[in-house]
Amino acid sequence: MLIGVLGAGTMGAGIAQVAAQNGHQVILVDTNEEQLQKAQKQLSNTMLRLIEKQKVTKEKSSDIQAAITYTTVLSDFAPCGLVIEAIVENLAVKHEVFSHLEKVVSDTCILASNTSSLSIASIGGVLKKANRVIGIHFFNPAPLMPLVEIIPAVQTENEILEQAVSLVKSWGKTVVVCKDTPGFIVNRVARPFYGEALRIYEEGIADFATIDWAMTEIGGFKMGPFTLMDYIGNDVNYAVTASVFEAFYYDPRFKPSFTQKRHKEAGYFGRKTGRGYYDYSEGAILPTPTKDYVLGQQIVDRILAMLINEAYDAVFMQVATAEAVDLAMTKGVNYPKGLIEWSKEIGTKEILNRLETLFSFYGEDRYRPNPLLRNNVFL
Numbered sequence: 001m002l003i004g005v006l007g008a009g010t011m012g013a014g015i016a017q018v019a020a021q022n023g024h025q026v027i028l029v030d031t032n033e034e035q036l037q038k039a040q041k042q043l044s045n046t047m048l049r050l051i052e053k054q055k056v057t058k059e060k061s062s063d064i065q066a067a068i069t070y071t072t073v074l075s076d077f078a079p080c081g082l083v084i085e086a087i088v089e090n091l092a093v094k095h096e097v098f099s100h101l102e103k104v105v106s107d108t109c110i111l112a113s114n115t116s117s118l119s120i121a122s123i124g125g126v127l128k129k130a131n132r133v134i135g136i137h138f139f140n141p142a143p144l145m146p147l148v149e150i151i152p153a154v155q156t157e158n159e160i161l162e163q164a165v166s167l168v169k170s171w172g173k174t175v176v177v178c179k180d181t182p183g184f185i186v187n188r189v190a191r192p193f194y195g196e197a198l199r200i201y202e203e204g205i206a207d208f209a210t211i212d213w214a215m216t217e218i219g220g221f222k223m224g225p226f227t228l229m230d231y232i233g234n235d236v237n238y239a240v241t242a243s244v245f246e247a248f249y250y251d252p253r254f255k256p257s258f259t260q261k262r263h264k265e266a267g268y269f270g271r272k273t274g275r276g277y278y279d280y281s282e283g284a285i286l287p288t289p290t291k292d293y294v295l296g297q298q299i300v301d302r303i304l305a306m307l308i309n310e311a312y313d314a315v316f317m318q319v320a321t322a323e324a325v326d327l328a329m330t331k332g333v334n335y336p337k338g339l340i341e342w343s344k345e346i347g348t349k350e351i352l353n354r355l356e357t358l359f360s361f362y363g364e365d366r367y368r369p370n371p372l373l374r375n376n377v378f379l
């Protein structure tokens, strides 16, 4: 099948590479000629590295590079069986592009979006034949991250879903199917990793370095929340939180934090600006954590209970199965364990107890335990 990818930025270029590596011919379209050249150059550098590491032969590398056609002409998508859109995260722009796209492709072409935060139903809303719209959400970097969330919209025909799932699986990806709800699985369930860490900081319970130390050393996460937010960028991470909060009709569980907002406003985006929660300038000394294991365990217990509560909520609200939620968090954001599995190891009664303690201490809806935990429903 000929694959079209629209947008040659971070995600589009990576998705094009994935499709080409799996034997497809790919048409990569971007309005920006320079971006196309950049994507082509980047792929060539990636291939050189892979040849050096003997992960790919010279021959295969040439085939992959030759499989991608770089173009600024949208109508070059005409013979494609699937087009994956990965342009700017703006509904008005996506609407314009999808209307245009529908005019150039065949009636049987699947139209997918890689959006992280917009609803697939809203994107498909402008299509005349909306039963072929679907979300195919890759993680950054697309060639390396195994997870892909596949999101059927209310308009999506079952056959389109099946085709998309089997195609993306054939690319060696771990596929999870989820409902068209804000943040899908990963960007919803992961919110407390950042939000509860920020809340703990704002209450003066611990500083950034101590929270990061606790979550890595005791919690077993690869990166602490503040290091990770600095890595993702506080501008990007704040925007995702704000959009999920708004999309959930201001559910207090997703409330953004002033601390992150101020960091964003100050231009303290993280690594990319040299300053975030930490200072990345040359010679800067990183703050040392307070290695208090009792405090550290309390921090981990609290953030983990909130993450598990969110995982249960995703299952409770039928966003995805328990298995899919665990796969999503381990394969999409490298959590050391699936959250549902983790809850069973710790004991769901203990998780409920932690949440009820927080709920009664704060009296805030944010800490309400999910009914599945409250009623001891075994997943």
Ligand code: NAI
Residues within 6 Å of the ligand: 006, 007, 008, 009, 010, 011, 012, 029, 030, 031, 032, 035, 085, 086, 087, 088, 089, 090, 093, 097, 114, 115, 116, 117, 137, 138, 139, 140
């Ligand atoms: P990016 O800014 O790196 O790339 C976007 C590209 O789209 C640019 O090259 C731009 O020239 C091109 N473009 C903009 N308008 C266009 C149009 N009308 N026609 C053709 N090309 C156009 O953006 P990025 O980060 O790759 O994100 C793309 C999409 O993927 C967004 O919807 C985003 O939410 C989603 N996404 C991003 C992830 C990330 O970590 N960056 C992860 C998963 C999804």
